Amino acid sequence: MYKKKTPKSRNSYNDSVKIFPGGISHNIRFFRPYPFFVKKAKDKHLFDIDGNRYVDYWMGHWALILGHSPNVVVNKLDSQIRHGTLYGTVNDTSIKLGESIKKAIPTSELLRFCTTGSEATMYAIRIARAVTKKRIICKTIGGWHGFNTDLMQSVNYPFEVDEGVGMTGREGDFVESIPFNDLERSIKLLDSVKDDLACIILEPVLGGGGCIPADINYLKGLEEYCKRNNILFILDEIVTGFRLNFGSASSSYRLDPDLITLGKIVGGGLPIGVVCGKKEIMQVANPVENKYKERICYIGGGTFSSNPLTMTAGYATLDYIGKNRKTIYNKINKLGDMARNGLTRLFSDYGLRTQVTGIGSVFHTHFLSNGVNEIKSANDVALCDNQALTRYHFSLMAKYGIFFLPHKMGAISVVHSERDIRNLMNATETILESDILMEKKD
Amino acid sequence: MYKKKTPKSRNSYNDSVKIFPGGISHNIRFFRPYPFFVKKAKDKHLFDIDGNRYVDYWMGHWALILGHSPNVVVNKLDSQIRHGTLYGTVNDTSIKLGESIKKAIPTSELLRFCTTGSEATMYAIRIARAVTKKRIICKTIGGWHGFNTDLMQSVNYPFEVDEGVGMTGREGDFVESIPFNDLERSIKLLDSVKDDLACIILEPVLGGGGCIPADINYLKGLEEYCKRNNILFILDEIVTGFRLNFGSASSSYRLDPDLITLGKIVGGGLPIGVVCGKKEIMQVANPVENKYKERICYIGGGTFSSNPLTMTAGYATLDYIGKNRKTIYNKINKLGDMARNGLTRLFSDYGLRTQVTGIGSVFHTHFLSNGVNEIKSANDVALCDNQALTRYHFSLMAKYGIFFLPHKMGAISVVHSERDIRNLMNATETILESDILMEKKD
Numbered sequence: 102m103y104k105k106k107t108p109k110s111r112n113s114y115n116d117s118v119k120i121f122p123g124g125i126s127h128n129i130r131f132f133r134p135y136p137f138f139v140k141k142a143k144d145k146h147l148f149d150i151d152g153n154r155y156v157d158y159w160m161g162h163w164a165l166i167l168g169h170s171p172n173v174v175v176n177k178l179d180s181q182i183r184h185g186t187l188y189g190t191v192n193d194t195s196i197k198l199g200e201s202i203k204k205a206i207p208t209s210e211l212l213r214f215c216t217t218g219s220e221a222t223m224y225a226i227r228i229a230r231a232v233t234k235k236r237i238i239c240k241t242i243g244g245w246h247g248f249n250t251d252l253m254q255s256v257n258y259p260f261e262v263d264e265g266v267g268m269t270g271r272e273g274d275f276v277e278s279i280p281f282n283d284l285e286r287s288i289k290l291l292d293s294v295k296d297d298l299a300c301i302i303l304e305p306v307l308g309g310g311g312c313i314p315a316d317i318n319y320l321k322g323l324e325e326y327c328k329r330n331n332i333l334f335i336l337d338e339i340v341t342g343f344r345l346n347f348g349s350a351s352s353s354y355r356l357d358p359d360l361i362t363l364g365k366i367v368g369g370g371l372p373i374g375v376v377c378g379k380k381e382i383m384q385v386a387n388p389v390e391n392k393y394k395e396r397i398c399y400i401g402g403g404t405f406s407s408n409p410l411t412m413t414a415g416y417a418t419l420d421y422i423g424k425n426r427k428t429i430y431n432k433i434n435k436l437g438d439m440a441r442n443g444l445t446r447l448f449s450d451y452g453l454r455t456q457v458t459g460i461g462s463v464f465h466t467h468f469l470s471n472g473v474n475e476i477k478s479a480n481d482v483a484l485c486d487n488q489a490l491t492r493y494h495f496s497l498m499a500k501y502g503i504f505f506l507p508h509k510m511g512a513i514s515v516v517h518s519e520r521d522i523r524n525l526m527n528a529t530e531t532i533l534e535s536d537i538l539m540e541k542k543d
Numbered sequence: 544m545y546k547k548k549t550p551k552s553r554n555s556y557n558d559s560v561k562i563f564p565g566g567i568s569h570n571i572r573f574f575r576p577y578p579f580f581v582k583k584a585k586d587k588h589l590f591d592i593d594g595n596r597y598v599d600y601w602m603g604h605w606a607l608i609l610g611h612s613p614n615v616v617v618n619k620l621d622s623q624i625r626h627g628t629l630y631g632t633v634n635d636t637s638i639k640l641g642e643s644i645k646k647a648i649p650t651s652e653l654l655r656f657c658t659t660g661s662e663a664t665m666y667a668i669r670i671a672r673a674v675t676k677k678r679i680i681c682k683t684i685g686g687w688h689g690f691n692t693d694l695m696q697s698v699n700y701p702f703e704v705d706e707g708v709g710m711t712g713r714e715g716d717f718v719e720s721i722p723f724n725d726l727e728r729s730i731k732l733l734d735s736v737k738d739d740l741a742c743i744i745l746e747p748v749l750g751g752g753g754c755i756p757a758d759i760n761y762l763k764g765l766e767e768y769c770k771r772n773n774i775l776f777i778l779d780e781i782v783t784g785f786r787l788n789f790g791s792a793s794s795s796y797r798l799d800p801d802l803i804t805l806g807k808i809v810g811g812g813l814p815i816g817v818v819c820g821k822k823e824i825m826q827v828a829n830p831v832e833n834k835y836k837e838r839i840c841y842i843g844g845g846t847f848s849s850n851p852l853t854m855t856a857g858y859a860t861l862d863y864i865g866k867n868r869k870t871i872y873n874k875i876n877k878l879g880d881m882a883r884n885g886l887t888r889l890f891s892d893y894g895l896r897t898q899v900t901g902i903g904s905v906f907h908t909h910f911l912s913n914g915v916n917e918i919k920s921a922n923d924v925a926l927c928d929n930q931a932l933t934r935y936h937f938s939l940m941a942k943y944g945i946f947f948l949p950h951k952m953g954a955i956s957v958v959h960s961e962r963d964i965r966n967l968m969n970a971t972e973t974i975l976e977s978d979i980l981m982e983k984k985d
Contacts, residue, residue, distance in 0.1 A: 113635055120641035122829035126656040126849040128841070130632050131831055139634045139851075142627030150635060161629035162846040169627045178628075182620045185584030185611045186812040186856070187603035189948070190572050192581045193555055193592060199562035214568040216659045216814050217845055223692060231709030248844035250665060250693050257836065265841035266827070267673030275711050365846060370628040372658050372814040372847035385708070387564035389573055394699065399570070399707040402690035403659055404604040404807060405814035407568040409581075410852075414628070506631070 103499035104134065109150045113138040132495070132507040142169035145516040147504060155504035156521055158511030163308070163340055163463065164365035166433070167418060168516030174369050177417040178410065186410045194412035198367070201419040202377060205348035208361050212377035213386060214412075216405045218339040218364035219247025221374030222302065224386075224400035225360045226251055228376065229300035229333040231385045231398035237294050239301040239332075241281040243479020245309030246302060246337050246362075254278055256309075258483035281307060281478045282315060284322040291326060300333035300360075301326075305350040308340040311482035312458045312465030312510035317354055324356055333382070339364035339374075343419065344512075345434075345461040347426040369414030372405065429515050433462035436513045436522055440464050443526045451533040458510075465510035466490065468538075489538045493529075496537055501528035545941035546576065551592045555580040574937070574949040584611035587958040589946060597946035598963055600953035605750070605782055605905065606807035608875070609860060610958030616811050619859040620852065628852045636854035640809070643861040644819060647790035650803050654819035655828060656854075658847045660781040660806035661689025663816030664744065666828075666842035667802045668693055670818065671742035671775040673827045673840035679736050681743040683723040685752035685921020688744060688779050688804075696720055698751075700925035723749055723920045724757060726764040733768060742775035742802075743768075747792035750782040753924035754900045754907030754952035759796055766798055775824070781806035781816075785861065786954075787876075787903040789868040811856030814847065871957050875904035878955045878964055882906050885968045893975040900952075907952035908932065910980075931980045935971075938979055943970035 104111065114135035117124035125131045137149040145168050147155045157169070167174065195214065203209045215221055226238050238251065242260045246252040253264040255278035263270070277294050279287035281303070291298065301323055307313040327334035335358060341350040342363040351358050360378035367373055377383070384390065391397035405411075422429055441457045441464050448455040454469040456476045467476050468486035476482060490508055497503040503525055505511050513522075532538065546553065556577035559566035567573045579591040587610050589597045599611070609616065637656065645651045657663055668680050680693065684702045688694040695706040697720035705712070719736050721729035723745070733740065743765050749755040769776035777800060783792040784805040793800050802820035809815055819825070826832065833839035847853075864871055883899045883906050890897040896911040898918045909918050910928035918924060932950055939945040945967055947953050955964075974980060 113638060114633070116638050117633065117641075120638060120645060120653065121655055122653050122825045122827075123831040125633060125830075125843075126637065127843050127845055128830040136633050139627070139630040139632050142630055143625070147627075147630065147632070159631050161631040164629060164631075164846060169629075170625055174628075175624050178624045179621070182617050182624065183585070183612055185581070185589075186616075186620075187606060187611075188581040188584055188589065189601050189603040189606075190581050190589070191556070191559065191567060191578050195568065196555060196558050196562060199559075203562060211562065211564050213563055217662065217847060219662065219844060220659065220690075224690075227692070227709035229709075230711065231707070234708075236711045248662075248666075248841060249691065250669070253841070259836070262836045265673070265836050265839045266676075267669035267671075267840040267842075269672065269678045269717050271713070271716070274713070368847075371852065372850065383564045385564075388567075388570040389565040394701070394704045394707050397707045398709040399690060399695070400709075401567075401569050402661060403569060404606060405659060405810075408814065410813065 106153055106499070107137050107149065107151050110137040111135055113150065129506060129509065144168040145514065145521065153502065155498065155502045156524070157504050158513070159504055159506040159509065160512045160514050161370060162365065163344070163512040164368065165370055166344065166366050166514050167421065168514045173421045174414050174417045177413050181410055181413040187405065187408050192407065192409055192412065194409055194416055195407040198412050198416040198419065201416060201423065202363070202367060202375065206352065206361060206377065208349065208351060208358050208379065209377035210380040211383035212375055213401060214407045215374040215376070215401060216372050216403050217247065217374045218362065219249045220403065221339065221362040221364060221376050222246035222337055223249040223251055224376045225335050225362050226300060226302060227400055228360060228378070228382060228385060228398055229335060232382050233299045233331060233333060235297045235299040236275050237277055237298045238275060239277045239279055239291060239298060241303045242278045243281060243307055243310035244303055258480070260480065281313065282319050284319050287323065288326060295330050295332070298330065298332050300335050302335040302337055304337045305341050305354065306460055306463065307479060308510065310479035311467065311476065312463055313476060313478070314460045320354055320356055324358070333359040335360040335362070337362045343367060343422065344463065346430055347423055367415050367419065368411050369418035371411040371414045373411050373415060376400065433513045433515060436517055436519065437462040437464055439519065439522045440513065440525065443522065444529060447526060447529055447533065453538070462513040463510050466493065492538050493532060496532045497528055503528055548595055548941070549579050549591065549593050552579040553577055555592065571948060571951065586610040587956065587963065595944065597940065597944045598966070599946050600955070601946055601948040601951065602954045602956050603812060604807065605786070605954035606810065607812055608786065608808050608956050609863065610956045615863045616856050616859045619855050623852055623855040629847065629850050631846070634849065634851055634854065636851055636858055637849040640854050640858040640861065643858060643865065644805065644809060644817065648794065648803060648819065650791065650793060650800050650821065651819035652822040653825035654817055655843060656849045657816040657818070657843060658814050658845050659689065659816045660804065661691045662845065663781065663804040663806055663818050664688035664779055665691040665693055666818045667777050667804050668742060668744060669842055670802060670820070670824060670827060670840055671777060674824050675741045675773060675775060677739050677741040678717050679719055679740045680717060681719045681721055681733060681740060683745045683749070684720045685723060685749055686745055687751035700922070702922065723755065724761050726761050729765065730768060737772050737774070740772065740774050742777050744777040744779055746779045747783050747796065748902055748905065749921060750952065752921035753909070753918065754905055755918060755920070756902045762796055762798055766800070775801040777802040777804070779804045785809060785864065786905065788872055789865055809857050809861065810853050811860035813853040813856045815853050815857060818842065875955045875957060878959055878961065879904040879906055881961065881964045882955065882967065885964065886971060889968060889971055889975065895980070904955040905952050908935065934980050935974065938974045939970055945970055
């Protein structure tokens with residue numbers, strides 16, 4: 102059925118493999134038999150080149166909290182594209198976006214813009230090493246902080262195996278991986294390296310690792326450990342920043358991280374990464390005050406950092422969300438609850454052992470198997486029945502025009518409605534009735 | 544005079560230091576007493592928030608070969624911003640831009656888009672390590688490949704000192720730095736590590752390091768050395784790609800690199816990085832064919848890779864340049880010659896020992912001193928009279944509205960004219976007559 106509906110995409114994919122290894126520029130964007138090629142996107146919809154329309158829950162890697170090309174952003178970009186896309190110098194729009202972030206996130210006493218999330222996390226740990234004069238980085242197993250060399254450890258299952266070929270094999274010497282949501286075992290591992298431990302970096306909600314919120318006690322325990330031992334506590338909020346509330350997840354959890362990384366939503370649909378943090382820490386990256394190599398932490402670079410298009414889109418987005426924060430977060434968080442509760446009930450009604458994880462407007466379905474009774478870690482996620490998940494996501498897409506990037510969590514945006522969630526439920530129920538999830542072939 | 548003309552920029556800078564360490568998001572964008580804040584840019588001009596206009600030779604970190612917001616790009620972005628800025632999935636515009644690059648650059652049998660140049664060089668060396676199964680990376684002293692951790696060695700003077708704080712101190716274990724344009728000494732150093740040498744990466748024209756073209760024999764010598772010893776030869780053409788001709792510098796030099804990195808121009812003024820190379824090499828990054836961690840080289844990631852805005856701007860740019868390549872490169876290369884020859888003569892007439900380096904449409908003035916008689920390396924550049932250069936660039940900006948980012952090379956775009964170059968000459972001559980370059984205070 103998918104193949105029948107997407108002949109042009111098949112042709113495009115055949116062209117694409119002649120240009121890109123595997124036909125893609127981002128590994129997770131491939132799925133079998135071939136991904137559909139998008140022609141345009143607006144609000145909640147993706148339109149492919151064959152004329153099919155999809156209700157999108159992937160939403161630009163979860164970045165598009167206002168949906169695709171929202172008018173509040175388009176109206177501002179409309180002028181900015183005519184007046185420069187890349188000044189290569191300082192500009193007032195950076196100040197406006199910077200101030201918006203500062204106001205919303207207490208940790209953000211000073212910040213720096215870069216162009217991607219991978220850059221932001223790389224710079225954050227560099228700052229941590231610089232101010233603590235220690236070397237080891239701690240991350241969680243299954244934690245995803247982009248493909249920078251420093252953090253390419255314990256990302257994908259099997260977590261103990263090197264993250265692919267092309268590394269020196271020595272990168273892991275300065276990275277300690279701890280089990281997500283297991284404070285006791287984590288502390289034991291931390292104790293073994295704490296004299297040389299520069300920072301702990303983790304996501305408040307494991308994103309790429311399977312949409313698993315961290316236990317508040319886990320976060321608080323790690324934070325306390327950091328404060329006691331001169332270790333920086335870094336929250337990677339590239340996904341959660343402005344996703345769960347107007348600001349950082351750290352605020353709602355009453356955490357006090359030293360550094361926070363942002364991306365996605367704050368770029369308003371354009372490329373961005375942000376490192377923000379306490380003033381005395383961030384100043385190590387100040388090139389005006391630290392003139393000599395012995396003192397400065399070089400972060401930044403980046404032809405495109407603070408470019409006026411991103412700054413404009415990001416500011417338009419935060420400005421709009423800020424003014425409508427109550428309505429927006431009430432709505433999307435409620436839809437998130439509706440999706441999680443509804444799907445959980447539905448799968449249970451049909452006798453399937455699943456767990457729908459998530460928080461606020463992000464959610465993800467796991468088909469429990471291999472002795473996993475509760476999803477607490479990326480390891481649990483890896484042991485689930487991922488073939489069933491593939492069939493589920495694929496059926497939603499191919500038969501019902503509902504798009505989740507296969508195996509990835511979904512994100513609800515302000516353009517989604519209760520009706521969309523009901524449609525998702527109805528489609529899921531029809532799929533459950535057809536028994537397709539239990540088939541053993543794709 | 545500058546302060547009188549830029550009171551609003553001074554205020555903005557004062558605001559900016561409360562948000563960003565040093566008031567900036569990219570170290571080189573700061574200059575004393577404070578940088579002017581750009582309000583808009585069009586064609587060859589930057590307009591600051593105080594109403595001053597500058598003829599721009601910085602041109603978005605040399606990315607804007609068609610000038611700021613060229614109509615051919617704006618017209619396409621105008622539609623694209625309404626139809627999605629971030630699909631998060633595959634799209635035909637990526638194919639169009641990919642095909643354009645493939646056609647123009649023989650090395651580019653397969654390619655991958657990422658979002659910044661720093662990412663592109665990081666992925667290129669990861670691929671080199673993956674396919675050679677060797678670990679050491681060779682770069683040139685003063686070579687600038689972005690702020691990724693892997694290549695943060697021997698970038699800034701003094702080159703033997705670590706690139707700032709915040710590294711583990713072990714990154715250099717797998718990086719060998721060779722003297723630019725000195726083949727004999729380079730080969731000796733390479734010989735000492737060749738059994739574990741994965742690649743040599745260098746710029747055909749040292750960009751950030753001072754606008755110094757590599758000798759063709761140097762490039763050919765390194766390439767031959769690589770071919771003989773199972774080492775990948777990587778040209779970082781983030782600056783030179785589509786800058787000197789319609790394609791890569793490697794083609795005009797009749798080089799045959801294994802991998803090339805691109806950025807800047809190919810993004811049409813939006814964020815981009817590209818790794819391209821020989822098919823059998825690039826396939827190591829193919830996630831469809833290499834399913835297991837033991838075989839795949841993970842590159843990519845990147846929420847924003849292949850985003851439709853960048854793809855649209857890049858394709859519009861290459862399409863336009865391709866159709867008008869003869870006119871465009873003839874024009875900008877001729878203006879480059881005019882600038883280099885005119886400035887050289889002028890400084891010589893006034894008895895100043897300078898060298899105006901460059902090639903095609905990029906050029907840079909060096910005030911020779913400290914026994915340096917000819918600019919052959921980044922070390923020579925560092926020993927020049929950089930205070931004189933500061934005064935020269937600052938005077939051009941403050942008095943004549945001609946903008947070079949202080950200490951950085953200039954780039955001519957198709958929107959510049961002979962008259963602009965004559966104006967640059969005239970301004971330079973007036974500055975020379977005023978003796979300001981020889982003053983010992985800023």
